[in-house]
Amino acid sequence: MSHCLVTPGRTFAERAERATQNTELQRALGNLSVRLHTARMVDERHRDWKDRASAIRRETVADLDSWLDRAEKALQRTGATVSRAATPEEACDAVLDVARRVGAHRVVKSKSMATEEIELGDAFAAAGITSLETDFGEWIAQVAGERPSHIITPVIHKTVDQIAALLSGYAQRSLPADHEFLTEFARGELRPHFLDADLGVTGANFVVAETGTIVLVTNEGNARLCTTVPRVLVCVAPVEKVVPRLTDLGVLLPLLTRSATGQPLSNYVTMLTGPRRAGEVDGPEELHVVFLDHNRRALLGTPYEDMLACIRCGACLNVCPVYRTVGGHAYDSVYPGPMGKVLTPLLSAGTAGLDLPGASTLCGACTEACPVEIPLADLLVRLRADLRGGRDAARVAAGRKHVPRSGEAGRRLPGEGYASPASRLALTDGDHAPNRRTRAFIFRTWSRMWSSPAGYRASISVGRAAARLFGAKAGWMRRAPGTAGWTSTRDLPVPARHSFRQRWRARTRVSQRGDESW
Amino acid sequence: MFVTCVVDAVTPETGVAAVRLLEAAGCAVEFPEAQTCCGQPAVSAGEPEAATRLARHFVEVFDGYDAVVVPSGSCAAMVHHWYERLLPPEWAERVHALSTRTYELSQYLVDVIGQMDLGARVDTRVTVHDSCHGLRNLGIRDQPRALLAQAGAAIVEMEEPETCCGFGGSFSLIHGEVAGPLADAKLRHAAATGAECVVACDQACLLHLEGRRRRTGIGPAPVHVADLLASGLP
Numbered sequence: 001m002s003h004c005l006v007t008p009g010r011t012f013a014e015r016a017e018r019a020t021q022n023t024e025l026q027r028a029l030g031n032l033s034v035r036l037h038t039a040r041m042v043d044e045r046h047r048d049w050k051d052r053a054s055a056i057r058r059e060t061v062a063d064l065d066s067w068l069d070r071a072e073k074a075l076q077r078t079g080a081t082v083s084r085a086a087t088p089e090e091a092c093d094a095v096l097d098v099a100r101r102v103g104a105h106r107v108v109k110s111k112s113m114a115t116e117e118i119e120l121g122d123a124f125a126a127a128g129i130t131s132l133e134t135d136f137g138e139w140i141a142q143v144a145g146e147r148p149s150h151i152i153t154p155v156i157h158k159t160v161d162q163i164a165a166l167l168s169g170y171a172q173r174s175l176p177a178d179h180e181f182l183t184e185f186a187r188g189e190l191r192p193h194f195l196d197a198d199l200g201v202t203g204a205n206f207v208v209a210e211t212g213t214i215v216l217v218t219n220e221g222n223a224r225l226c227t228t229v230p231r232v233l234v235c236v237a238p239v240e241k242v243v244p245r246l247t248d249l250g251v252l253l254p255l256l257t258r259s260a261t262g263q264p265l266s267n268y269v270t271m272l273t274g275p276r277r278a279g280e281v282d283g284p285e286e287l288h289v290v291f292l293d294h295n296r297r298a299l300l301g302t303p304y305e306d307m308l309a310c311i312r313c314g315a316c317l318n319v320c321p322v323y324r325t326v327g328g329h330a331y332d333s334v335y336p337g338p339m340g341k342v343l344t345p346l347l348s349a350g351t352a353g354l355d356l357p358g359a360s361t362l363c364g365a366c367t368e369a370c371p372v373e374i375p376l377a378d379l380l381v382r383l384r385a386d387l388r389g390g391r392d393a394a395r396v397a398a399g400r401k402h403v404p405r406s407g408e409a410g411r412r413l414p415g416e417g418y419a420s421p422a423s424r425l426a427l428t429d430g431d432h433a434p435n436r437r438t439r440a441f442i443f444r445t446w447s448r449m450w451s452s453p454a455g456y457r458a459s460i461s462v463g464r465a466a467a468r469l470f471g472a473k474a475g476w477m478r479r480a481p482g483t484a485g486w487t488s489t490r491d492l493p494v495p496a497r498h499s500f501r502q503r504w505r506a507r508t509r510v511s512q513r514g515d516e517s518w
Numbered sequence: 519m520f521v522t523c524v525v526d527a528v529t530p531e532t533g534v535a536a537v538r539l540l541e542a543a544g545c546a547v548e549f550p551e552a553q554t555c556c557g558q559p560a561v562s563a564g565e566p567e568a569a570t571r572l573a574r575h576f577v578e579v580f581d582g583y584d585a586v587v588v589p590s591g592s593c594a595a596m597v598h599h600w601y602e603r604l605l606p607p608e609w610a611e612r613v614h615a616l617s618t619r620t621y622e623l624s625q626y627l628v629d630v631i632g633q634m635d636l637g638a639r640v641d642t643r644v645t646v647h648d649s650c651h652g653l654r655n656l657g658i659r660d661q662p663r664a665l666l667a668q669a670g671a672a673i674v675e676m677e678e679p680e681t682c683c684g685f686g687g688s689f690s691l692i693h694g695e696v697a698g699p700l701a702d703a704k705l706r707h708a709a710a711t712g713a714e715c716v717v718a719c720d721q722a723c724l725l726h727l728e729g730r731r732r733r734t735g736i737g738p739a740p741v742h743v744a745d746l747l748a749s750g751l752p
Contacts, residue, residue, distance in 0.1 A: 012693075013692070013693060013695055016693065016695050016696050017695040020695060020696065020698075020699050036678070321681055321682040321684065321700055322693075322696055322700075325696050325699050325700060325703075326696060357564075358564075358688070358689070358692060358693075359689070359693060359696070360686070360689065361650070361682045361684060361685065361686025361687075361689045361690075361697075361700075362562055362650075362686055362687065362689070363650035363654070363681075363682035363686065364650055364651070364654040364655070365650070365654075365680075365681070365682065367654070368654055381561060381562065381564070383564075384562070384563065384564025385564040385565070385566050386564075387564070388564055388565075439565075440565070443560055443563065443565040443567075443568040444567070444568060446560075446568060447557070447560060447565075447567075447568035447569070447571040447572055448571065450523075450554045450555050450572055450575075451554065451571050451572055451574070451575040452554075453551060453552045453553075453554065456523075456554040456555070460526070460527045463527070464527075475528075476729070476732060483691070484694075485690075485691045485692050485693070485694050486690060486691050486694055486729075487694075488694040488695070488698070489694040489695070489697060489698030489701075489730065489733070490690075490694065490697070490698060490701070490726065490729030490730045490732070490733060491728075491729040491730075491732040491733060492729060493528050493529075493725045493728070493729060494528070495527045495528055496527065496528055496529065496530050496531075498530060499526050499527055499530055500521050500525060500526040500527075500530035500533035500534070500549075501521075501526060501549070501551055502530075503530050503533075503534060504533075504549050504551075505551075518534060
């Protein structure tokens with residue numbers, strides 16, 4: 001799978017800047033506004049759904065290993081083969097093993113972020129196997145050689161004109177920029193491949209522990225074709241996709257689709273329980289399930305455990321002011337937006353996305369929109385602290401089990417390690433980050449000064465004098481040393497001639513003389 | 519009153535306005551001079567130890583008052599949302615007692631003392647930006663609108679009043695490339711209402727917006743709710 005990004009760059013800031021200057025991208029992202037209120041509508045109409053869904057997800061995550069074991073046994077009872085992959089490489093190997101054993105050459109895939117995460121497309125290509133994305137959006141991304149930019153709407157970063165131009169190049173004839181026409185065209189292109197394929201690959205929206213049922217949600221029916229036409233099916237399911245009971249779907253399914261697209265239920269819900277049995281007319285003869293860990297179980301018992309409750313609805317992306325401004329490629333990660341900012345450093349054990357937690361205004365729109373009540377903004381704040389020591393600290397943060405959970409003895413945010421996340425820091429020019437000790441020193445000194453009134457007053461006076469020295473006029477500065485991050489786009493306000501406390505003191509003196517004005 | 523570091527140092531007139539409003543509502547206002555900052559910059563920068571030091575100072579300064587009123591939803595939310603997590607368990611009781619008595623200015627006037635009529639007259643057309651932490655952590659939405667309407671202001675709602683203006687504390691210092699466009703969107707939405715000013719309960723958001731407006735010339739003047747209301751006091 002290609003990682004080609006429409007907004008390349010070394011850091012989030014570079015990619016974000018490109019994104020804001022890309023007018024076509026900005027036009028395409030405007031389409032996201034239709035989803036802005038989707039999450040709130042769910043909350044308003046179905047007040048109890050969030051609580052019920054979050055209870056189910058917390059129940060699952062609190063005892064994940066046990067539910068996973070039950071799911072595995074149930075799947076085996078249905079005749080499925082189950083394997084567990086600790087890493088993306090192991091997961092790819094498990095899929096490729098099946099593909100090689102059955103002699104598969106042509107694979108059809110339904111949309112799956114898990115297979116993006118393990119880069120299964122690349123693994124197939126390296127093994128000389130042709131794999132085809134059958135979700136319309138994913139297929140467009142595949143034709144473009146790009147990574148999906150949204151977990152639900154993969155090519156939200158493209159306008160219909162761009163899609164028509166892309167598919168015209170593919171078809172070698174001019175196709176009109178018409179949604180319906182292009183959809184029909186894709187349908188015509190994709191359909192023969194289903195009939196031809198010798199292996200189907202899907203992800204899973206849920207795996208029911210009680211019955212061993214794999215649940216897939218689509219609007220195009222492509223997952224149903226992937227699970228019924230090819231002789232062999234492999235399903236790649238991250239471990240947290242397990243849900244305890246079939247009845248849990250009564251809440252989780254409509255909550256997922258309502259939060260994702262506003263639909264009461266998706267056009268297709270595929271529920272697959274085991275391979276084809278005697279007398280059945282369709283379904284795969286072989287069913288293989290690969291449970292993917294990839295540092296997820298290491299989060300159990302840590303403050304990041306909540307992230308495993310995520311049902312991948314994309315609501316947090318749709319409401320995020322940053323995501324809506326820069327699009328998914330600015331994150332350069334499989335999972336973009338708020339959930340991606342939390343998940344990317346954790347799944348990579350601190351080897352990727354270190355500047356992502358800093359790329360949030362902490363406005364809390366994500367936390368508010370999340371249908372399973374994940375405190376995304378709080379987790380971002382915690383990650384900023386935990387990633388300070390760079391990769392090593394992040395590995396420790398992601399892997400440690402002894403971090404007290406909120407409400408228990410140590411409510412404090414973890415404080416080991418020093419200094420800066422890989423993100424550029426407020427107190428520097430441009431992208432030159434100070435070393436972590438300098439930063440820790442700055443904040444330590446600042447907090448010491450500001451926890452004493454005299455130190456606080458002195459530093460305000462210094463700030464005021466410095467602003468005057470650098471030519472501040474009428475309360476504002478165009479630029480000032482060390483503030484390029486701010487002054488690149490805005491004038492900088494400077495301290496007033498007299499602070500409030502000075503005026504308060506003056507007033508107290510004046511009022512003693514009986515004059516009330518200040 | 520906790521005036522906040524931004525108001526104290528940068529826009530002291532907002533603090534004066536807040537005091538005048540509280541006094542118009544019949545409150546006896548005290549300004550403990552040992553106060554400094556709530557510590558939020560350190561929390562959002564990922565430096566919880568520094569924040570904890572300031573949180574401890576805040577609790578020590580404001581312990582014992584009937585109410586701590588803050589002309590900022592974000593700083594009040596800092597006390598509510600983070601202090602119990604930052605400070606050690608033996609502080610929990612004190613922190614809890616203090617945070618339940620800490621209010622954003624409009625919230626205090628409307629919800630706590632129920633004093634909507636301050637005698638202020640503001641005959642302008644305004645639009646309101648809902649600052650994030652006040653809105654999402656404290657539920658502040660109707661309170662500033664109620665005060666403005668009572669004072670005679672015509673409120674014209676903009677598109678997406680609840681979308682972040684792009685300030686975000688340390689975010690606005692490290693990601694100007696995103697903070698700028700977010701401010702533009704907010705100012706464009708505000709301009710489309712034809713309002714004379716865009717009102718909010720947080721000076722930091724407003725200074726960020728004004729900083730951008732000084733570059734682009736787009737949008738109505740950002741004004742703190744206290745400044746606008748106090749300007750209409752007799």
